[in-house]
Amino acid sequence: MNIAAQPPVQTDQTIYLKDYQKPSFLVDSIHLDIQVYEDHTIVDSTLVMKRQASGSLTLLGRDLELKSINLNGQVLNSDQYELDSEQLVIIDAPDEVILQTQVIIHPESNTQLEGLYKAGDLYVTQNEPEGFRKITFYPDRPDVLSVFTTRVEADKKYPVLLANGNLLETGEVDENRHFAIWQDPTKKPSYLFACVIGDLAVLKDRYTTSEGRDVALEIYAVEKDIPKCHIAMEALKHSMRWDEEHYGRPYDLDNYMIVAVSQFNMGAMENKGLNIFNTSCVLADEEYTTDAAIMRVQSVIAHEYFHNWTGNRITCRDWFQLCLKEGLTVFRDQSFSEDLQSAAVQRIDDVAVLKSHQFPEDAGPLSHPPRPDHFVEINNFYTATVYEKGAEINRMMATLLGKDKYRQGTDEYFERHDGQAVTVEDWVAALSAGSGVDLSNFLTWYNQPGTPKLEVNGAYDATAQTYRLSFKQSLKAHPKYPNLKAVPIPIALALFNAKSGEQYTLHSADLFVNDVKDGMYLFEQDEATIEFIGITEQPVVSLLRNFSAPVNLVFDYSNDDLAFLIQHETNGFNQWQATQTLLERILLEDHKADTYIDAIKNTLPDLVNKDPLLASRLFDVPSENYLGSRIDQDYEPELIREKREAVLDRLARELGSFWKETYLSLDPDMQKEFSLAMGVRALKNIMLSMLARQGDDSVFDLAYAQYQQTGNMSERLGALRVLVWNDAPQAQLALDDFYNRFKDEALSLDQWFTIQASHPCATAETIEYLTKHADYDLGTPNRIRSVSGGLASNPVNTWSFGVDHFIELAAYLDEKNPILGSRLLQVLSRWYTLMEPQRSQVQQALKALQPKVKSKNVSETLNSLLSI
Numbered sequence: 001m002n003i004a005a006q007p008p009v010q011t012d013q014t015i016y017l018k019d020y021q022k023p024s025f026l027v028d029s030i031h032l033d034i035q036v037y038e039d040h041t042i043v044d045s046t047l048v049m050k051r052q053a054s055g056s057l058t059l060l061g062r063d064l065e066l067k068s069i070n071l072n073g074q075v076l077n078s079d080q081y082e083l084d085s086e087q088l089v090i091i092d093a094p095d096e097v098i099l100q101t102q103v104i105i106h107p108e109s110n111t112q113l114e115g116l117y118k119a120g121d122l123y124v125t126q127n128e129p130e131g132f133r134k135i136t137f138y139p140d141r142p143d144v145l146s147v148f149t150t151r152v153e154a155d156k157k158y159p160v161l162l163a164n165g166n167l168l169e170t171g172e173v174d175e176n177r178h179f180a181i182w183q184d185p186t187k188k189p190s191y192l193f194a195c196v197i198g199d200l201a202v203l204k205d206r207y208t209t210s211e212g213r214d215v216a217l218e219i220y221a222v223e224k225d226i227p228k229c230h231i232a233m234e235a236l237k238h239s240m241r242w243d244e245e246h247y248g249r250p251y252d253l254d255n256y257m258i259v260a261v262s263q264f265n266m267g268a269m270e271n272k273g274l275n276i277f278n279t280s281c282v283l284a285d286e287e288y289t290t291d292a293a294i295m296r297v298q299s300v301i302a303h304e305y306f307h308n309w310t311g312n313r314i315t316c317r318d319w320f321q322l323c324l325k326e327g328l329t330v331f332r333d334q335s336f337s338e339d340l341q342s343a344a345v346q347r348i349d350d351v352a353v354l355k356s357h358q359f360p361e362d363a364g365p366l367s368h369p370p371r372p373d374h375f376v377e378i379n380n381f382y383t384a385t386v387y388e389k390g391a392e393i394n395r396m397m398a399t400l401l402g403k404d405k406y407r408q409g410t411d412e413y414f415e416r417h418d419g420q421a422v423t424v425e426d427w428v429a430a431l432s433a434g435s436g437v438d439l440s441n442f443l444t445w446y447n448q449p450g451t452p453k454l455e456v457n458g459a460y461d462a463t464a465q466t467y468r469l470s471f472k473q474s475l476k477a478h479p480k481y482p483n484l485k486a487v488p489i490p491i492a493l494a495l496f497n498a499k500s501g502e503q504y505t506l507h508s509a510d511l512f513v514n515d516v517k518d519g520m521y522l523f524e525q526d527e528a529t530i531e532f533i534g535i536t537e538q539p540v541v542s543l544l545r546n547f548s549a550p551v552n553l554v555f556d557y558s559n560d561d562l563a564f565l566i567q568h569e570t571n572g573f574n575q576w577q578a579t580q581t582l583l584e585r586i587l588l589e590d591h592k593a594d595t596y597i598d599a600i601k602n603t604l605p606d607l608v609n610k611d612p613l614l615a616s617r618l619f620d621v622p623s624e625n626y627l628g629s630r631i632d633q634d635y636e637p638e639l640i641r642e643k644r645e646a647v648l649d650r651l652a653r654e655l656g657s658f659w660k661e662t663y664l665s666l667d668p669d670m671q672k673e674f675s676l677a678m679g680v681r682a683l684k685n686i687m688l689s690m691l692a693r694q695g696d697d698s699v700f701d702l703a704y705a706q707y708q709q710t711g712n713m714s715e716r717l718g719a720l721r722v723l724v725w726n727d728a729p730q731a732q733l734a735l736d737d738f739y740n741r742f743k744d745e746a747l748s749l750d751q752w753f754t755i756q757a758s759h760p761c762a763t764a765e766t767i768e769y770l771t772k773h774a775d776y777d778l779g780t781p782n783r784i785r786s787v788s789g790g791l792a793s794n795p796v797n798t799w800s801f802g803v804d805h806f807i808e809l810a811a812y813l814d815e816k817n818p819i820l821g822s823r824l825l826q827v828l829s830r831w832y833t834l835m836e837p838q839r840s841q842v843q844q845a846l847k848a849l850q851p852k853v854k855s856k857n858v859s860e861t862l863n864s865l866l867s868i
């Protein structure tokens with residue numbers, strides 16, 4: 001037999017939840033010694049390990065150059081271990097092991113931003129989920145918890161040497177080099193290990209916990225960015241207090257450090273006591289960053305801080321449980337943000353993200369349960385489904401329990417599992433035991449893919465004065481997840497008297513009543529009917545208030561009912577939902593826009609003064625991308641754009657002088673609170689773009705004046721956008737001015753790239769100009785996203801010249817930064833819905849990429865995209 005002629009063995013790289021096995025060895029302690037040199041780094045490690053189950057002693061390691069290995073004091077010969085590109089297996093290891101290894105790694109040329117890497121002049125780590133194996137050989141899995149002692153040594157030109165825990169010692173090695181030794185007293189998994197080596201300035205503050213612990217707070221950033229760290233520092237103190245008050249969780253170390261890094265794949269990372277943040281999620285300043293970015297900084301600061309209890313003190317048994325820590329922590333940061341600004345607007349913004357990202361993901365080739373049961377590359381599962389749908393599951397359970405019982409449930413979880421690595425089942429069991437309410441049915445939500453469809457029918461009986469609601473739920477079949485079951489759906493609802501606009505007090509035996517007026521019905525079967533009595537007039541029902549469950553609601557509203565809800569619903573979220581439902585009908589089902597226009601005319605002028613932030617959201621028209629995601633076949637992006645533009649033009653026209661009068665009457669500087677000023681700024685920018693639609697060229701003078709006169713980034717960008725997107729005579733002048741003002745401010749300059757890349761009439765040349773610009777940088781994810789994200793916001797452009805852009809980028813990043821490459825490729829996930837011939841063209845382009853990609857990240861995504 002000719003062996004050479006055989007095709008290479010294609011091993012299936014899929015990992016299954018059902019194959020989980022306890023680790024054979026636990027690590028009592030690890031001593032790391034990291035010596036950084038310009039062209040290499042030496043890592044010595046000493047692991048003290050004990051056997052706890054049968055099986056071999058396996059250490060994971062990738063891209064490590066093994067220099068020496070020593071077991072219980074004896075040098076190991078190469079026949080005493082097996083080494084391949086992924087792991088090191090010790091043959092016949094005894095039950096108690098002290099293993100010493102020395103490896104060489106290359107952070108200076110690590111472009112993948114995983115493990116230890118150099119970002120500019122700064123050395124930082126990113127170890128979640130599997131980066132630690134790129135630093136040293138280790139059982140790199142979240143259920144192995146250990147005490148870490150870390151010595152970092154580097155040239156004195158890097159004065160800052162940080163690692164997790166307490167600083168034990170610092171000193172000089174010689175004239176040029178120095179070191180620091182840190183010890184983290186709490187046991188933790190390797191993905192929470194971090195170190196930072198560089199030249200950074202620091203903003204310091206202090207916080208005293210409810211237990212009286214005095215905590216040193218430090219935010220590290222480059223000198224010129226320190227003034228932009230105050231908002232984050234305030235948010236951190238606020239988060240610490242919030243977690244004490246709402247979950248009874250005080251902080252547990254004497255210091256808490258945050259480091260801002262300009263090259264980072266995600267938002268931020270919760271490493272124990274040493275968070276590492278993308279600059280975009282920590283730097284906040286009116287002059288340089290937008291209001292939306294400031295809100296995001298506060299929520300990410302809270303998110304990473306909240307991980308200290310939900311993620312770090314209690315961690316995940318395996319990566320299938322990722323949504324245990326992420327879903328819960330997102331729910332916690334959303335609740336925190338609801339307390340910061342208007343709760344209704346925060347909910348609107350969170351649901352908008354859910355519907356525009358998670359719903360489409362869950363309806364397409366990348367659909368998976370919040371807790372998947374198999375994966376090839378875990379980095380591909382940091383998804384909207386794990387994070388956002390995961391948060392919704394926790395929100396449903398919390399709403400159902402109410403404040404007190406939910407707190408009893410979470411108390412029980414912390415009581416039971418502190419210091420452990422646990423599963424989603426453990427969480428739901430603790431929540432049930434603590435609250436006394438059996439929530440085990442909610443596990444179904446974690447285990448199934450797809451957005452449930454909730455069909456509701458209403459019938460009013462005027463004679464009997466009853467109103468009957470019948471419910472039906474269903475899920476689309478999924479090839480990999482058969483046996484789909486009904487899920488528990490909490491439905492918050494209200495009935496309004498159609499004549500008087502008053503809300504009915506609800507009476508129904510089936511109702512789980514939170515307060516007298518607000519009803520909550522828990523729908524757990526495939527079908528059910530409930531009845532309300534004492535309904536004296538035809539009612540209008542408002543369903544899923546606050547979006548009480550992540551489902552697709554189908555209810556036969558008349559357009560007048562929706563207009564009624566826009567005007568009379570007291571729940572701000574459902575008021576917004578009514579505008580969106582009405583607009584979806586106009587844009588996707590060709591309903592007339594009249595009812596919508598009238599409802600806006602009747603409601604908004606009043607609301608603009610009463611609640612500017614909410615008013616700004618009620619002008620929302622669903623994005624082209626969102627509308628596209630609602631179309632499953634023969635999707636024509638141009639058609640959607642035309643229709644959407646037509647509605648916006650009509651709205652601009654029909655509200656006449658309202659836009660200009662309101663624009664001139666609004667003054668954000670008169671507002672006392674940030675969230676009010678933010679609302680006023682959002683409104684002013686809406687008014688400007690509506691004025692531009694009215695075709696009155698004097699708007700460009702207003703916009704240019706706003707651009708020049710403000711010191712606030714939201715106002716400046718809003719004006720710049722109107723000028724650039726409308727090709728105003730002042731557009732180039734303003735763009736050049738912006739560039740000159742902000743060329744040394746990476747986050748602001750990102751916006752300059754985005755505004756041009758997201759120009760509705762951007763062309764392949766626009767994108768080429770931007771990606772060839774001297775300030776474009778393929779080593780900085782934020783800069784890549786500033787162009788690619790801008791382009792992706794326009795489906796017409798994405799699906800024409802954008803296809804090549806995303807495919808070329810994925811091919812390039814496949815080697816350089818596969819985590820990012822895989823994420824950017826997901827922009828093309830709805831290719832199969834396109835109208836021919838576009839559909840086949842994109843399919844061909846994707847197929848042509850297949851033989852070129854090597855990383856598990858990009859190939860898994862590509863294979864899924866093509867498997868539909």
Ligand code: TRP
Binds near residue numbers: 126379382
């Ligand atoms: N755990 C981080 C969070 O707070 C997510 C994260 C940060 C991450 N950096 C990463 C995940 C890199 C994968 C790769 O949500």
Ligand code: ZN
Binds near residue numbers: 303307325329
């Ligand atoms: Zn997180």
